[in-house]
Amino acid sequence: MFKKMMLVAALCLSTNIMAASLADSHSERADCESCHKDKAPSADLAFENQQCISCHGEMKTLTGEAHAKHDGVVECTTCHIAHEEKAPADSCKDCH
Ligand code: HEC
Ligand code: HEC
Numbered sequence: 001m002f003k004k005m006m007l008v009a010a011l012c013l014s015t016n017i018m019a020a021s022l023a024d025s026h027s028e029r030a031d032c033e034s035c036h037k038d039k040a041p042s043a044d045l046a047f048e049n050q051q052c053i054s055c056h057g058e059m060k061t062l063t064g065e066a067h068a069k070h071d072g073v074v075e076c077t078t079c080h081i082a083h084e085e086k087a088p089a090d091s092c093k094d095c096h
């Protein structure tokens with residue numbers, strides 16, 4: 001769990017410009033509670049990742065190699081940083 005949090009922190013340091021962060025684009029459709037229990041993130045983000053899956057489906061059912069190759073290996077929030085304006089493809093170089 002600590003390792004994962006370090007990774008999330010490391011990923012936050014790289015930069016990229018996108019139209020809006022995920023949380024912003026999602027909050028226009030649904031409120032904070034769609035991802036968070038009581039508007040605050042869980043320590044291990046297990047709740048948040050389960051929310052992603054409940055709306056979008058599991059990794060193996062999503063399109064693209066990035067999803068197919070990481071089913072059961074990394075989680076949604078490892079690549080998709082919800083509150084940063086950052087492209088998920090920026091994460092690849094952190095591990096590969
Ligand atoms: C699309 C799902 C999603 C939505 C919608 C969302 N969050 Fe988050 N939030 C996350 C995730 C995942 C994290 C963990 C860090 C990250 O990935 O950015 C997080 C982190 C946080 C944090 C910890 C500090 C930080 O910025 O990392 C706070 C506080 C927070 N969210 C509050 C909110 C509030 C308030 C709203 C509604 C305005 C909201 N979130 C909407 C997914 C979401
Ligand atoms: C309440 C349902 C719901 C939850 C929870 C949710 N999403 Fe979404 N998400 C959507 C919808 C609806 C769209 C828009 C789909 C479309 O436009 O085809 C979307 C769009 C996206 C997109 C496309 C880019 C964008 O900003 O529109 C990504 C990437 C994404 N979600 C990832 C995530 C991740 C990662 C999580 C968990 C942190 C998550 N979603 C949680 C419903 C949800």
Ligand code: HEC
Binds near residue numbers: 056058059077080087
């Ligand atoms: C290994 C990194 C990685 C992981 C893990 C990951 N994604 Fe993605 N995701 C990407 C990349 C890269 C794209 C393409 C974005 C682009 O082209 O701008 C993407 C695109 C998307 C999109 C928009 C396009 C589409 O396929 O509909 C959604 C929604 C999405 N991801 C949801 C998720 C969810 C839900 C999870 C967890 C179950 C997840 N992703 C896990 C890297 C990842």
Ligand code: HEC
Binds near residue numbers: 069
């Ligand atoms: C958190 C670390 C992490 C991130 C971020 C990450 N990967 Fe991976 N990736 C792995 C692990 C672990 C495996 C499974 C073990 C392996 O095959 O090396 C894997 C496997 C793969 C494979 C299959 C390798 C093979 O030999 O079949 C590909 C392709 C791949 N990743 C591409 C990407 C791309 C593209 C991105 C960015 C969208 C990305 N990865 C982001 C950790 C990561």
